[in-house]
Amino acid sequence: MKTFRIGGVHPPENKIAAHKPIEVLPVPATVTIPLSQHLGVPAVPVLGKGDQVKTGQLIARGEAFISANIHSSVSGKVLKVDDMIDSSGYRKKSIVIQVEGDEWVEGIDRDSTLVKECQLNASEIVKKVHDLGIVGMGGATFPSHVKLMVPKGKKAEVLIINGVECEPYLTADHRLMLEKGEEILAGIAIQMKALHVERAIIGIEHNKPDAIKHMSELCSHYAGITVVDLEVKYPQGAEKQLIKAAINREVPSGKLPIEVGCVVHNVGTSFAVYEAVQKNKPLIERVVTVVGRSLKNPSNFLVRIGTPVDALVEAAGGMPDDTGKVISGGPMMGKALNDLGVPVTKGTSGILVFDKDESFRKPVLPCIRCSRCLNVCPMGLEPYLLAVLAEKDRIEECELERIMDCMECGSCLYVCPSGRPLLDHIRVGKSRVGKMIRERS
Amino acid sequence: MSQIKNFTKGFVKENPVFVLLLGLCPALGVTTSAFNGFGMGLATTFVLVSSNIVVSLIKSQIPDKVRIPSFIVIIASFVTIVQLVMEAFLPDLFKALGLFIPLIVVNCLVLGRAEAFASKKDTLSSVIDGLGMGFGFTFALTLLGAVRELLGQGAIFGYSFIQGDGMLVFVLAPGAFIGLGYLIALINTIKKTE
């Protein structure tokens, strides 16, 4: 079994919803669609208050290179285009749509039959992915068309598909592989065509034996696609770690995976690419795991983008009384929500509902220099040092200690026996170093 | 600054050893007993006062560039005088401190005061400053010596309190550092509460 070499932790897996098939969540009464649900420049709305929209209709255009189109996930009337609270409590421009029926835009193939053959050429595929607003579904929401365009002078050799789902609790990708395996493989084939690569590797962690078996069987019908069984270790789902684990190549510091001839896509993204290219369907819904220890009915839902989080929690059995924390995403990298009215976005992979007793952090004690943070850091950094330097505002030294290599996986904070908020300080340091670097150029 | 203040500042507020951290070589080296510290302090005080007087008297005649060499020569002369006189008339004290007397020359306290104070102020102020600093230095060395003698040999000024040996480490060099460190901490605490 393969894995990456440096660092890593083994948080309790808690894959509670692993055996729950994906359920389709009913369309809510209103949806709030933020204009910035991808990495990069926010999209620009193309309609205004009072306009009628259909499901799948383009409502905001990503005009910059690193940006993505946004489509309406429902049909109905635009209530307002205004600043709405996002998951951090800040107000961001969003489009609020009052749902009226569920009328889809023509041209979208809603039939579930599998279409394997792809007639389009590479640039047509990329265009389609661009037009239909596909972004990375693993959580980073990087616009997919950018990744499918190999920069000049570089060559992609391997397409690596991330089916690792190393975050505890989350089971969305797992279920997707089991239920939509054929479609994912078709999507992978399309991506391979777009990238002109002959080889694709699907990395799946060992705690999903059924998915590994299922995908391996399906792969036998495709040339060049293999499944690799990976040891369970967080953060294996991180691009650089996955590349290291799957094909033993190290992406140099500050460089992109293409530097070592790799492109990494999530299985969810592959599925979305399949639907976009073969079925003409924009990214308007996604699978979200809703899970929690006290939640009555932990589930994997297929949710329209823009559905408020409380609708998901309601469908999963309602909010338990002793809820302490609601997290959007996984427990290691997700974001704690301070308002449940916020919508599901393209990057929402899960909603975790934590009890009060598992919500609070440990009391902070002095650092005993046990070096656990240093041993688990997958990037080989020294989190204890970075945290101190950042806290003391010694920004230049932070940069020398390669603070920008930190991917905020949270392993250091997870493992710290003194409960020190290492990552909190490192994040501040990172943003300051980033500012300094920008000012320099 | 009144002359009284000028005189008393050396005891705690600007104590040469505990606060200014000047003249640490003798402070650490000779203070194995309170008596040694006291003797060294007085010898230094004499040099300090004498050199302060001379420096303040001739300060206007000395060109800037040969200031330090001139001061050093003056200080060295007084140190040698102390050494000769002590050996002639106080042979016992000379035996205990002999090795350290010449080191007064490079005691940065003496040069420091000559440079920072006597070369700028009038003679009377310089004398008082030298006396104050010297007594402060003597006080510090005696205190450190007493602490080390008490802990290291169970005695003060040679009068034994306990049977047998004390904590030997305080007689040795590490004890000097430890003792000085904690005394400085103590003085800082006192200064803070004032």
Add this chain to the structure above:
Amino acid sequence: MNGIINEITLISVVSLGAVGSFAAIILYMVAQKFKVVEDPRIDLVAEKLPGANCGGCGLAGCRALAEAIVKAESLEGMTCPPGGSDVMKDIASLLGLEAGDQVPMVAVLRCSGSKHNAPPKVTYDGAMTCAFAHSLFSGEAGCPYGCLGCGDCVVACAFDAMYMDAETGLPVIIDDKCVACGACVKACPRSIIEMRKKGKKDRRIFVSCINKEKGGVAKKNCAVACIGCGRCVKECKFDAITLDSNLAYIDYNKCTLCRKCVPVCPTNAIHELNFPPRKQRPEVTEQAEAK
């Protein structure tokens, strides 16, 4: 031979005198060869400065300011907030320059979102640093402009002029100790602290809010938020108050400290400091609210 003056005296005088002269010659040569021309005035100016190296002047430290002053041969644009105009006048007379009048400034906290006025809706459980809390979320009270209460400004203050009030959860500025170096202004990720004119008898009037949200939204999170109603603007006869994106701002250069604007504010967002108590204030406030 046994007299006080004998050949030993002679030998030592001659030899030591020769050594001295020789040393002087070498010193002279070395001094000629390695002449360093540093303006002696830099030292003099640096001596006048407070030496706290607070960076309030915008330079790396007191010595940097001294170098800059001597180099520029002018005091224009050079200020030493902790030292105030006295220090600058001192330096001016030292260098024979003109010192501009420096108005004494003081740090002012422009937020009243205490635990009482802006009750927390969520609990923050991370590192106690505003910089991180600001990047993480809008604050416990939900106001994206309000004080986060983690005390970065207090940590940044080198003059012990600030402390956190446990009751309100807000920092408190001790006017007497504040030297207006601006470290807290830089430290606050939300730019809540402003340097304002100290005012006659330390009297100041200012809008204690920087929330630019619409009135209703702001008011929902905080009882004393400026809702941008504009009553104070109408009340002010001196055009000292301006309204910009739902937020009133009082220009301390135009304000005459008449404090007519204070009672008309429906949310009590305008604060007056160090004024004698006002007798009829409660009624006036009620009237204002009744309108």
Add this chain to the structure above:
Amino acid sequence: MNKLIISGSPHVQTDESVKKIMYGVVLSLVPAMLVSFYFFGLAAILITLTAVVSCMAFEFVIQKYLIKGPLTILDGSAIITGILLAFNVPSSLPLWMVVIGSAVAIGMGKMTFGGLGKNPFNPALVGRVFLMISFPVEMTNWPKPIAFSTQLTDVVTGPTPLAVMKEGVSQGEHVADILPEVPGYVNLLLGNMGGSIGEISALAIILGGLYMLVRKIITWQIPAAYLGSVVVFSGVFWLIDPTQYVDPLFHLITGGLMLGAIYMATDMVTSPMSHRGQLVFGIGCGVLTMVIRLFGAYPEGVSFAILIMNAFVPLINKGFKPKRFGEEVKHG
């Protein structure tokens, strides 16, 4: 509704804590403690108790009245310091000296620097070396081990095997002639020899070390590098001249080497952070120990070696960083 809790990611943490680590170490010290009680009897129990109680008392007093900070005496670190200090003194040491040692260990070695996690030197060793320099007579007076001893005073004393060896070699005797004067290797391994309370039984210490390794309280790097370098260093001299230098095994199981390598050098606070640094640290400790043992004035050098290397830890941390991911590989 409940107020929601907001914090940055990650939202899960291990159930490992400082307390658990510290009590794990205490647990691992039990075998060595039992051996010491067996051989030194009541005296060992009394000294261990005195050291632990006074360490905790000094920590409490200093935290409460001098630092005026939060009280952490129950986090177990003071208990470890107490036990290790007791382990490093002979069982005949007067109890008041143990109290002084505890005061120095906690006051000077730990609290002066700000308490847990900030001390550059191992507190127990600071206390030990202070006692060693202050009371050289009492600290080098080793009672002979007696099974189930209940005697408190007037026990038979004798030199440690290392001292016997050093004395003998310096007299020009051959190693082979000296070896019969010390207990056999099996006895040395079990702990039937003169020495400090806790250092005698290499076997019991190794047992505790294995427990800590399994619990992942320590990593293998420091003990392995330490013991390895001792073996190599002493082995080289032994091969060159077996009449003047004793074999490596003797060095391994006598004196405080095992205790030092497994408990003292691995102290988290005072050892380097990265694995590479830990190896360097261990090798440094080993070489220094052997230099002192073979060429120094003292027969034993573990305490001094570790303290000296403690001083180098910040430098080692600067010079030996962990291997970075994606580190540029330099091509020749």
Add this chain to the structure above:
Amino acid sequence: MAKKESSFVNMVMTLMVVTAVASFTLASVYNITKGPIEMAREAARQLAITMVVPDFDELMTRRYMPAVGRDSLEFNYAYKNGELVGVAVATYTDMGFSGRIRAMVGFYPDGRIVDVVHLEHQETPGLGDKIEKGKSDWSDQFRGLDPSETVIKVTKDGGQVDAITAATITARAYCDGIRRAYDTFSNHVLNDGGSAE
């Protein structure tokens, strides 16, 4: 304060005057204190000699090189009524813990030790300074010993002298100094017929 400008002439002049005045003063003080210093040194030596030899009325000094060691030893022959009553040997050792130890060893003409007293040492206070008479009675054990019968070595080295606890090095060194004195003494006094002439 107005600083005086440094020119070549005034620099040289100043330094020359300062050094000349200083050296003149020093030379004068030296001349004044020369007598007392010599008297003090002589008194110390005399005191040490009287401590280690029997009552005498005449003293004669001679220097011999020891068999081992770089510096000569000072032999003080003490006579009473023209008869040799003892020899005080100023000896030294470099084996001390810190620096040279000097001591005065007194012998009866037959080679027995009268007494030993230290002259100078820098041993650790509290430990090695027990060789001093005033600090400890350790050095009293040498009284009456005959080095030809008793091995002047610490017991650890196979001799018959008790070491100082925790200061074996100092004790060992002191023994070395005494042996040096005795070896030279036996070469030059015992073997040459016991007379200085």
